[in-house]
Amino acid sequence: MTMTEKIFSRASEKSQVNPGDNVWINVDVLMTHDACGPGCIGVFKKEFGDDAKVWDREKIVIIADHYIFTSDERANRNLNFVRDFCIEQGIKYFYDITDRSDFKANPDYKGVCHVALAQEGHCRPGEVMIGTDSHTCTAGAFGQFATGVGNTDAAFGFETGKVLLKIIGEISVSGATYKAMEFVGSTIESLTMEERMTLCNMVVEAGGKNSVIPADATTFKYLEDRTSVPYEPVYSDDQARFVAEYRIDASKLEPVVAKPHSPDNRALARECKDVKTDRVYIGSCTGGKTEDFLAAAKVFLASGEKVKVPTFLVPATQKVWMDLYTLPVPGSGGKTCSQIFEAAGCDTPTSPSCGACLGGPRDVCVSTTNRNFPGRMGHTEGQIYLASPYTAAASALTGFVTDPREFLR
Template sequence: MASSLASPSPTSSFIRNKKDLGVSAFPSTSQIAIQKCKKQASKKIVSVMAPQQSERKPATTGSVKTGMTMTEKILAKASEKPRLSPGDNVWVNVDILMTHDVCGPGSIGIFKKEFGQNAKVWDREKIVIIPDHYIFTSDERANRNVDILRDFCTEQNIKYFYDIKDLSNFKANPDYKGVCHVALAQEGHCRPGEVLLGTDSHTCTAGAFGQFATGIGNTDAGFVLGTGKLLLKVPPTLRFVMDGEMPPYLLAKDLILQIIGEISVAGATYKAMEFVGTTVESLNMEERMTLCNMVVEAGGKNGVVPADSTTFKYLEGKTSLPYEPVYSDAQASYLSEYRFDISKLEPLVAKPHSPDNRALARECKDVKVDRVYIGSCTGGKTEDFLAAAKVFLASGKKVKVPTFLVPATQKVWLDLYTLPVPGSGGKTCSQIFEEAGCDTPASPSCGACLGGPKDTYARMNEAKVCVSTTNRNFPGRMGHKEGQIYLASPYTAAASALTGYVTDPREFLQ
């Protein structure tokens, strides 16, 4: 996570009445009521025009009199403590440890150095190893990393190793999944109330399932491999209340770009970000994953969404292990609270070179685009491609710039060729993409989201302007250090592909 901030977004000039109510807004055509309520001396939240609170489920951990947030409860349970407060340092029992081909070899090396060459991992069934980053490449060092993972998993008899051997045809590898954060959910490794750690900053994606999920370094992962424990500091919690009906031209990517633009890339540094409200409750699981995925772009330690019927239905048939959801107490203390009326939000982008460089998509209509990229853990899920297909279908036109499609996992790739797009008369995403002139969906992986070796599919090897559904737009992130990346939702990305300019998707969806 970059520590430096980009220059303030032009939209920040429209903040007004901040001194009195903590209300900020976009121009009059896009007024968004946001009340930010600071923690009072009594440690209670005072909210301006707060909607009536829905009934909360009883706490399963700690004292209701003092109250704890979801994150505090999960860590209290995992550390076998009756109560925790922000700032407490506790040894936490880990439920799942995930690593991949970039950080796995380093974590394994540290484990062997500190615990011994012949040491055994703490629990072979709680370790998930997923090659996904630098896979479809001829780079020898990248290929070596996967070999190291394979040798370690064979040596340790790791139950959940999603291997790939035939790089020429990913479909010939039934165990290979693709992007770790999406695969973790699809394969049933995400469960409410648990602690999931991974050697990747976007491990926070799993917080969508009502669990504590965060990224850790190789040294920490090496220690967890040997002990199943990690010393963690309990983060304070920021609460984001999103109410209002979700407009048909918005996606969760717009919501998280709005939040990051509001608080900055350092606004949630080592803080939990809890997402609640009627809008959040209406989101499907993949959209909730998008929301939690990018909390790290605000510096967040973890993101979390309360588990509900949507969560439980998604998990049916994916996991047979019991789990216990937890919910924040009504008396829980939050560091700050932000409120949004989502019904008044407009499609957004994050301009180069920072995820908090927020702007309205329509404000960037004169920005000429060289390419569009739809993929990654953030924007390469089935729902993301269905959204893009919806825009292409509505337009009936062909794209004007190269449009690259990289499904996150094998399952997503299969969905593109089998699931009918609503309102299409039975057409699949792949058929609609072909008719629109997009590239053929590529092999599932992290792809060009983080650049990778020079032969990585769709890598920016030249200084171009790209609209992308990925999560970061720092210089060099997708390859060339002079490339310009506009982060956007799949709706906005597809609309931009059709015009060759950054485009508000309402041009095709209304």
């Protein structure tokens, strides 16, 4: 069996599962947030009653990250709704913002769910995670089956701790629709956990149901101080069957961007050098981790110049925000990211949140987020170019989409 099939086998308490099977899966972690939580809770109460109790208050994780740091009454209503539910149910892992008097994050606030889940030790090899957010697949970096589900499925999970899934294998012929994508090889083994999370995060943009990377020493080291829950990693058998295998020579890869209006509208960064940009955005669950900001700082440091367009920095979590002010950037003589960003003329890093990933300006923007559909970052006429932190930083320095190798040679 493949890794995903083995995880399903354990979670369904079956000795063997096969492509095409429908199985009830025991859930290890169920995540929702302030954006989808109210809808999920509404279905839960409607179907199971106002007095219904969740199946396990220690396996549900609720995070405030989407509609926060705002005085909008409807956004605050969402947060109040999930807060009341967590108090009522005694949810152990409710990562609240708690103090909204000045709309700044308090020290206990976590940040964007997909990064916070990893940092708080909820991503464990061999387990099953479902979440009411399509980028839940990020957790596949830990050798965990992780996928996004709808509010109704999550509400059923609240009550039973189970979810009905079809074994990955019966697939369409286009893209990665409903496929499990497994990443292996020397390049994957050389990646840090944050780099692996970025890779798995984007699988849903190819239509993938989930992604997995075999747990190894890098995984175990990351988890050492983050969880005391025992876990059991699984690995694909040598004889495991896959729909297709692709071999990529990483040494031949070049910086790329995704042009408007789809993540698969790929082009080399150097081919877009005439595209003038109005602003640059570095943040989100995809590009707002500590290593993403270190990458951007490396470009700014190598350049020594100031940005030519407004450059916004939104760390994914409170820990990342702290890292920007405390961790020295390699080769900088002890300077932190925040010092380098300030010298380059970037905006001051904001409090952690999903930020403009789910709403922004009517502009041409180079962004480290994960989607560039019309209206995704705000106005339907916005032109969003998805890029790595390296490319985003280089583009900020020139005012045009720029291959970062121009500054890093």
